[in-house]
Amino acid sequence: MGIKTWALKKSPWVFHLNTGSCNNCDIEILDALTPRFDLERFGILLVGSPRHADALLVTGPVTMQAAPRLRHVYEQAAKPCLVIAVGSCACSCGIFDGSYHIVGPVDKIIPVNIYIPGCPPKPEAIISGVMKALNSL
Amino acid sequence: MTIIPIGPYHPSLEEPELFRLTVEGEKIVDCDWKTSYNHRGIERIAEGKTYDQCLFLVERVCGICSASHPIAFCNAVEDMAGIEIPERARYIRSIIAELERLHSHLLWFGLAGHYIGYNTVWMWAWRYREPILYLFEKITGNRQSYAMMKVGGVRQDIKDEDLPDIMKVVDDLEPKLNMFIGVALDDPVLAARMKGVGKFSREDAINYCVVGPTARAAGIDMDVRRDEPYAAYDRVDWKVILGESGDVLSQAVVRLLELLESVKIIRQCLREMPHGPISVEVPEILPGEGIGREEAPRGECFHYVRSDGGNCPVRLKIRAPTYNNIPTYKVRVIGETISDATIILASIDPCYSCTERMIRVVEQGRETMGWSDLLTLSQEKTKRIMREMGFNEEDAFRGLRI
Incomplete structure (x- = not known):
C-alpha cells in the first residue's frame, strides 16, 4: 500500500455532485452526515471543492448540461479519486433512460468505482458502499 | 462593478444552478440566473407511460415533494375521469401529505441554518x-419516494395495530417541536441574520403570483387545502398561518408554526379515520382533460392531464411552486449584501429539479432560435394578446426590466 492510498483510507473527504437528480439521493447523503448516522465520526467530511476531495459522490442521470461539467470536475479532482455513483439514476439512468436531455449513466462519462443502487439508497446503504469502496483499495 | 458567479456546482447549493451577482463593494446591484442543468424531460417521458407508470415518474419530479406531485396527478386524473375516492383513502392521503410537510419544513429550517453558517x-x-422518516418507513416501507398514491385511492392501508406506535411517535415529537420553535424564535443570532432581510411587500407578492409559505409570509391569505379542499382537509380542524412583513424571518415563522398545524391534522386524521376500502376500481378513461391542485410544502403544485381515451396521457403539464417563487429573488436580493444572498435565495425553499425548463429551436441541425429570440417572441405575443383584449400593452411589462 503506497502512502497515497494509506492517506486516502484514513479520512476520505467527499465532494457531492448533482448531475440531474431529483434531490432524493442528495438529502439521503446529507442525512448520513446528520446526528442519527453521523458519518463525520469516521472522518468523512463534505467539502466545497473537488480539488480537496478524495471521493466524488455523483447522483442522478447525467443531463446534457451536466456532462461536460462532470468531466471537468473529475479532471480537477486530485488522483487517486474514488467515484461513487449513488442511486439508480446514476447507475443506470432509471426511469429517465431514453429522455432527450439525458446523455447516459455516470459511467458513460467518467470511470466509476462503486455503484450504490436504490431509489433512493438508504443512508445505511450509502455508508456501506463508501466503506466497501475504501476496503477495496 | 464586479460580477460574482455562484454555481453551478457550489457547496451552498444542493442542486446545480448558476447565479451571477453584480456587486458594488458588498452591495448587490443586479443579478442574473441560468437554469436547466437538471432538466430531464419528464413531461415528454410521461406521454409514453401509462397512468400507473406516470405516478412513479411524477414522484421523481422532486424527491422532497414526493407525495405532493402524485396527489396532484391523482387529483387531475380523478377530475378527468370523475372518480370519487373512498373516505379512508382521503384520510390516508392527508396523513402522508402532512408528514411530508413536517419533514420538508424541518429540512428547510436546517438548511436555512446551514446557509447562515449556523450548523447547530x-x-x-x-x-x-428522523422520527418522521421512521414513520414513513413504517407506514409506506420507504424513507423517501413513498409510492403510496394511486389513481382511485391509495396503495397501502395503515394497519390498526400500527396506530398506537404512530400516535406515540407523533406525541413524542410535539413537545420537541414546541421547544425547538421556542428556541429558534428567541435565538438572537437567527433574528439578527433573518429579521428585515429580503423584504417583500404584499403588492410585490401579488404581482409576482407567489404561492405557498412565501405568499402567506407576505400576508396573502391563500392555501389550496382550504380554498379547494382535496383529501380530508375539509373534514378536520386547522387554520392557515399568516405572516406580515414578508422578510426571511416571517417566512421561517410561518413554516415553523405550520409544523404544529400539521401535527394537529395528523392526530385528527389518525383518530377519525373511518374503516372501509382504500381504493376504487378505475373506469375506462374517456377523452377529456383535468386539473389537479395540491398544497405542497413549497406552495401550490398544479398538474394538467389530457387524454385521448388511450391508456397513456397525451399531455401532462406540471407547474411546481418554485417556478412562481424564484423570480422574486431579483427584487428581494437587490440592495442587500453578498452575505445575505444565500439565505434570501434559500428563504423561498427553492427546488430546481421541479422548475427546470428548456427551449431550443433547431432546424436542419442548426439552432435557429436562441434564448433572446424566444424571449422577444414571447414578449411580442403577450403585447399582441393584451392589445386584442383592449388593455394597454405597456401594462404587461410594467415593473419588469428585462
Whole structure:
C-alpha cells in the first residue's frame, strides 16, 4: 500500500455532485452526515471543492448540461479519486433512460468505482458502499 | 462593478444552478440566473407511460415533494375521469401529505441554518426529522419516494395495530417541536441574520403570483387545502398561518408554526379515520382533460392531464411552486449584501429539479432560435394578446426590466 492510498483510507473527504437528480439521493447523503448516522465520526467530511476531495459522490442521470461539467470536475479532482455513483439514476439512468436531455449513466462519462443502487439508497446503504469502496483499495 | 458567479456546482447549493451577482463593494446591484442543468424531460417521458407508470415518474419530479406531485396527478386524473375516492383513502392521503410537510419544513429550517453558517440549527432540525422518516418507513416501507398514491385511492392501508406506535411517535415529537420553535424564535443570532432581510411587500407578492409559505409570509391569505379542499382537509380542524412583513424571518415563522398545524391534522386524521376500502376500481378513461391542485410544502403544485381515451396521457403539464417563487429573488436580493444572498435565495425553499425548463429551436441541425429570440417572441405575443383584449400593452411589462 503506497502512502497515497494509506492517506486516502484514513479520512476520505467527499465532494457531492448533482448531475440531474431529483434531490432524493442528495438529502439521503446529507442525512448520513446528520446526528442519527453521523458519518463525520469516521472522518468523512463534505467539502466545497473537488480539488480537496478524495471521493466524488455523483447522483442522478447525467443531463446534457451536466456532462461536460462532470468531466471537468473529475479532471480537477486530485488522483487517486474514488467515484461513487449513488442511486439508480446514476447507475443506470432509471426511469429517465431514453429522455432527450439525458446523455447516459455516470459511467458513460467518467470511470466509476462503486455503484450504490436504490431509489433512493438508504443512508445505511450509502455508508456501506463508501466503506466497501475504501476496503477495496 | 464586479460580477460574482455562484454555481453551478457550489457547496451552498444542493442542486446545480448558476447565479451571477453584480456587486458594488458588498452591495448587490443586479443579478442574473441560468437554469436547466437538471432538466430531464419528464413531461415528454410521461406521454409514453401509462397512468400507473406516470405516478412513479411524477414522484421523481422532486424527491422532497414526493407525495405532493402524485396527489396532484391523482387529483387531475380523478377530475378527468370523475372518480370519487373512498373516505379512508382521503384520510390516508392527508396523513402522508402532512408528514411530508413536517419533514420538508424541518429540512428547510436546517438548511436555512446551514446557509447562515449556523450548523447547530442544521444538525438539530435534522435530528427531529428522523422520527418522521421512521414513520414513513413504517407506514409506506420507504424513507423517501413513498409510492403510496394511486389513481382511485391509495396503495397501502395503515394497519390498526400500527396506530398506537404512530400516535406515540407523533406525541413524542410535539413537545420537541414546541421547544425547538421556542428556541429558534428567541435565538438572537437567527433574528439578527433573518429579521428585515429580503423584504417583500404584499403588492410585490401579488404581482409576482407567489404561492405557498412565501405568499402567506407576505400576508396573502391563500392555501389550496382550504380554498379547494382535496383529501380530508375539509373534514378536520386547522387554520392557515399568516405572516406580515414578508422578510426571511416571517417566512421561517410561518413554516415553523405550520409544523404544529400539521401535527394537529395528523392526530385528527389518525383518530377519525373511518374503516372501509382504500381504493376504487378505475373506469375506462374517456377523452377529456383535468386539473389537479395540491398544497405542497413549497406552495401550490398544479398538474394538467389530457387524454385521448388511450391508456397513456397525451399531455401532462406540471407547474411546481418554485417556478412562481424564484423570480422574486431579483427584487428581494437587490440592495442587500453578498452575505445575505444565500439565505434570501434559500428563504423561498427553492427546488430546481421541479422548475427546470428548456427551449431550443433547431432546424436542419442548426439552432435557429436562441434564448433572446424566444424571449422577444414571447414578449411580442403577450403585447399582441393584451392589445386584442383592449388593455394597454405597456401594462404587461410594467415593473419588469428585462
